[in-house]
């Protein structure tokens with residue numbers, strides 16, 4: 321009989337308690353599927369006495385997660401404490417250095433230190449896995465590292481933050497104010513402790529950095545991501561975009577371009593009939609495009625106890641089975657230094673301009689766009705009772721730099737009554 325895989329659990333919050341629940345609910349099923357028993361030996365968290373709704377009486381307690389990580393009777397550390405640096409990172413390094421596998425849900429740590437930690441794991445001949453860190457329960461790292469392993473990847477994109485998608489879809493559905501709906505998302509447990517990480521795009525960008533490294537075989541390059549959150553998206557634009565046939569999403573895109581990898585996290589428009597355009601509420605969706613397979617789409621819960629713990633346990637079961645999948649799809653020493661492409665591929669843009677309602681205004685705007693080489697695909701002037709005429713324009717594909725030049729030009733003409741709004745329309 322194969323020896324049990326002995327695991328230690330650092331962190332007993334949403335994800336950690338969820339993992340104990342799965343392990344206790346499905347003990348037999350998991351043993352059968354893993355081919356050996358997965359035995360939780362010891363746990364650690366900040367409070368020993370807190371009631372977490374799970375029975376911890378059968379496990380040793382360690383006050384210090386780093387001491388937990390170096391226990392002789394442990395083969396694998398599950399790190400679900402969180403935090404980019406500090407105890408989570410020290411415990412992870414300690415476990416890897418001691419020749420123990422690590423499974424983590426910590427996107428902040430992996431986005432910052434993932435390359436180095438993966439190299440340490442390989443040096444020690446153990447696995448470092450992080451499925452739960454990217455789009456929670458969706459098996460997206462597995463899809464990329466295993467299912468797509470024979471493909472050259474061309475683009476990875478998606479909605480990777482449930483809170484933002486919830487806010488954008490609820491604003492449209494209810495007409496409610498941004499701040500009220502964000503408060504709902506916090507109450508419902510979707511948002512990070514500091515929701516700036518959600519609405520500012522940083523949480524989703526950490527996930528994108530991990531997918532991008534895995535897709536393109538580069539070192540994790542979080543700092544290269546151009547990040548813009550949803551704080552400035554208004555109900556007006558959500559509704560006008562819909563009138564023009566689009567939905568606004570906080571979209572992460574990592575794409576292979578002729579001069580390197582382009583990584584962006586920003587509000588974009590997508591066609592409202594596309595799978596991404598139809599995505600409602602806290603659900604995540606990731607699209608993987610490979611040169612031989614074409615486009616594949618993955619949808620599911622990106623957060624919450626059950627989904628996230630499900631992904632953690634899937635990694636643990638894989639390791640128990642003896643699977644040896646490199647953290648980022650290729651051995652860490654083969655990851656190339658990232659070649660950053662700062663230029664987004666040309667795309668159509670949605671523009672909303674508040675124009676002074678005077679003869680010749682529209683002609684001057686069209687002329688400025690024309691001089692920048694930008695062609696108008698569609699245009700609509702919204703009915704208005706004031707001196708400001710709201711005009712919506714969808715351009716043909718153009719470079720962002722050309723668009724910025726045209727918009728700067730328009731701003732000097734004294735024809736606009738407000739700062740123009742421009743959103744990229746991502747081809748999906």
Ligand SMILES: NC(=O)c1ccc[n+]([C@@H]2O[C@H](COP(=O)([O-])OP(=O)(O)OC[C@H]3O[C@@H](n4cnc5c(N)ncnc54)[C@H](O)[C@@H]3O)[C@@H](O)[C@H]2O)c1
Nearest residue numbers: 331332333334335365366400401402407425426623624628
């Ligand atoms: N909650 C989710 O839906 C979700 C989804 C995907 C990924 N994650 C990631 O999973 C990790 C855990 O998230 P969570 O929501 O379960 O967090 P949580 O705040 O609910 O739980 C954190 C746990 O870690 C313990 N802990 C934290 N710092 C510690 C320290 N220094 N020493 C000892 N114990 C410490 C806390 O006591 C607590 O038990 C984070 O990295 C998070 O980004 C969470």
Ligand SMILES: N[C@@H](CCO)C(=O)O
Nearest residue numbers: 481482483511512623
């Ligand atoms: N706050 C995150 C949780 C998962 O990272 C979200 O809203 O998607």
Ligand code: NA
Nearest residue numbers: 451454456458
């Ligand atoms: Na996942």
